[in-house]
Amino acid sequence: MFKQLLCPTLERRAKETTETTAAQVCSDESVQAAACTVKAALGGSPLYAVVNNAGTSTGGGHGATEEGVIDTNFYGPKRVCDAFIPLLDPAVGxxxxxxxxxGGGYVNRLGETEEARMLMKGxxxxxxxxxxxKAKMPTISLDDHGVYPAIYGLSKACLAAYTQFLAKTHPGILSSCMSPGFIDTAMTKGYGGSKPPEEGTPAIRKCLFDKLEGNGWYYGSDGMRSPYHFMRNPGMDVYDGVMPF
Structure with a gap:
């Protein structure tokens, strides 16, 4: 789904429209086709933002394979970014x-290791x-952590690290990663996800529309800067960016 702001004349208020185009984030061809569709619809105007929201898990109502989790949650955003970054406004995208x-829970369980440092330091x-x-997948168990098994945590920890990579390789574009909170969706049915979807938007809206102080940062569901190495809940101290070890 994407939005355009159309303003045919200065006297007429911009009309907001929403258009949809299907994309399978596990398919290079599908993502590239979607990017071509959006490019044509923009008519030469730049795209403002990309939101990578597609996700799945082996737990809950999805029942994906380990490979499917990694392909969707980790490789999927990379495919989308590769296809859509050329469309973004290089100055304000x-x-x-x-x-x-x-993701933070996964890093926390690694302890004070080089693995954890790699996923945190950016x-x-x-x-x-x-x-x-690739090295971790054969060692991951599907039987722990309920709706969010370790393979899911691995995928989200690496997504946060990829976000830091984006910030370094595309410094003109503000890249952020965030947690929407434990939202009531098909994936979380029976596991305690109680927040309605509309309460999962504050962090996303912040990353899209607010003035951000950093690039590649991670934000909690309350829109406050959060660490890469543990799950910060709303009301806890805002992360100061200092590595714990």
């Missing part, structure tokens, strides 16, 4: 990657993240 507190390359994911 934004990327909002929808992460999860499960200088991992895309190739390094890919190699890390």
């Amino acid at each position: 934004r990327i909002a990657n929808v992460g999860s507190g499960a 200088d991992a390359t895309w190739d390094e993240l890919v190699e890390y994911v």
